[in-house]
Amino acid sequence: MGASRTIRAVLFDLDGTLVDSAPDLLSALAWLRRIHELPPLDYAGLRHHASRGALGIIEAGFADRPDLDREQLRARFLKRYGERFWVDSRAFAGVEAMLQQLSSEGMLLAVVTNKVARLAAPVVSAAGWDEVLACVIGGDTTDNPKPHPAPVLEACRRLGVHPGDALMVGDDLRDIEAGRRAGCLTAAATWGYVAPGQDPATWGAACLLQHPQEIHDVIK
Structure with missing residues (x-):
């Protein structure tokens, strides 16, 4: 990350990044x-x-x-x-503390997922994050889902931030592609649902994350 870039917002994929669904x-x-x-x-x-x-x-x-x-x-x-979307689903270890810390420091937070909005929003509510996440962009919120940049750009628009001042975090290549195409900094979450044989190091993300807490380190 260049010295002149200041991250004001973090955009998260949902399934496999924030929630083990x-x-x-x-x-x-x-x-x-x-x-x-x-x-x-x-x-x-x-x-x-x-x-x-x-x-x-x-x-x-x-x-x-x-x-x-x-x-x-x-x-x-x-x-x-x-x-039955919140029977055995849970936040990944470290996610809750990471979200609370970023929120307390004034970071703008949002979800950008390919899950349809009518299912994504209840998951966020069940996790108790309605007051932490400023908006939830679903796979049907814009005309095109990720890897198209439209959902990422819509999240930035709603948050009132330039895409260059946002970090997109996800556990799939399409998350990284969407973030890069929108002009965001990107980070690959390796604790999620990375498929066997896939190497997140080849996705073109600015950094690889082994634990949610490392997001804070990237921003700072």
């Missing part, structure tokens, strides 16, 4: 397979798909049934998940 997402997937009378899967092996969105999870979870309509599966999946 895989248990509830994969529970909804398991339920959907059961009602289709399909055998259970190794859900530990599907964990990294939790940041791919509903269709990504469906594709991974129903790879053995390409004949089933994906949009119908997605609709049922989202309905089930929407009813």
Whole structure:
């Protein structure tokens, strides 16, 4: 980060960055397979798909049934998940303290996720972050989701900050691409749902983070 850059806002991906939502997402997937009378899967092996969105999870979870309509599966999946989105989901270790510290220091904070806004906002509320996060930008808030820069730019607009004064943090390549295209500083969260075989060091992020607390170190 250049000496002249002052970070005024931090934008976070949600699933895999702030919240470990895989248990509830994969529970909804398991339920959907059961009602289709399909055998259970190794859900530990599907964990990294939790940041791919509903269709990504469906594709991974129903790879053995390409004949089933994906949009119908997605609709049922989202309905089930929407009813049980905060059963076993929790903030990642260190996230709560990091958010509170940044907020107390006057940093502007927001979520920029590809999860649809009607599901993202309740997750933020359930985590108790309504007073900490200034806005939640969902995958349907703008015309294009990440890796398009539009959601990041919209978050910066709502926060009243120049993109060059914002840090985008995420656990997926599309988070980094969206942030870079918007002109933000970027950081890859390696504690999230990085897929096997992927190397966050190749994503082009300004830095790699091993723990949420390191975000504070990057800013300072």
